[in-house]
Amino acid sequence: MNKSSCPRVSFYFEHRFLPPVYILVFILGLVANGWGLKSLLQNWKKLGNVNVFVLNLGLADILYLLTVPFLVVYYFMGSKWIFGDAFCKITRFCFNLNLYGSIGFLTCISVYRYLAIVHPMRVMGRITVTHSVGISAMVWLLVSVQSLPDMFYSKTFRNKPGKCYETTDKNYVEDYLNYSLGRTLTGFCIPFLITLGCYGHVIVFLCRTKTTDKVLKQRCLKLLCILILLFSVCYIPYHVFKNLNLWSRVLSRQKICSEWFNGVYIAHQISRGLVCLNSALNPLVYLHGNEDILAQLRRRLQQARQIFSRLNLANSGCVPVAQAADEVE
Structure with missing residues (x-):
């Protein structure tokens, strides 16, 4: 197909x-992470190796x-970056730290779970905080070393202010594709295979061991489902379509x-x-890993249900409104 017949990318x-x-x-992440970190810090003495x-x-x-x-602000303004080129690179660098740091720490959690369940006698007392x-x-x-080269790629087009590319401009896209493929292999594919291998072995081990606590089996299965959800929804589509878009x-x-x-651009x-x-x-x-948080969440949800049920009764005339308001306060 020649250039004149190229479809217009939206x-x-x-x-x-x-x-x-x-x-x-931003809203859900700050609330959820703030709550989770607060609970972990309050129970710092109870932290195990995995909770680190x-x-x-x-x-x-x-x-x-x-x-x-x-x-x-950048996307609301139609891809106009007003915070400077240096901060653009810092912002993209923080994204990469979060992405590949998350994958790395999830992989560490998987390996620790595997060792604690499949080889408990070998690691007992040998792995400390x-x-x-x-x-x-x-x-x-x-992760920092892996993400650092990204900061050396141009994030603007022909030194014009206003752009903050996620990757780089078209003049360096061939080199960036090679860099992206290498980072996908080392930062995503290898950790993903390690995670699958660890939890696959754990599930097989638990199913074959009849004496294993049923609660432990359920918790491992739940954590496996959470990790599969994270990788399937968040990580796999991003790496596939990012590299296809670069190509x-x-x-x-x-x-x-x-x-x-x-289609690839929109999917990306x-x-x-x-x-x-x-x-x-x-x-x-x-x-999954902190029963205190689960207990707090159940109490909050139960309190919320009680409040909403009383408000509904008050609105229907079954309970005095003043009484319902006192109970909410």
């Missing part, structure tokens, strides 16, 4: 789609969520066009919204 889709998603993620990774997972989410309002802290530091270091830009630069370019923008949801969905790991 670049304005991101301006309509991303801002509402970012606002939702959970704590770092929450810190990675908070780091990214603090940059979301600037992205909301100090080890978890050291491993967490290594995860931060590796389409490479082909366009080579004057090779195809009808699927627009949707996957960008979905990958941000990891900051709001990661607290599911808190809820």
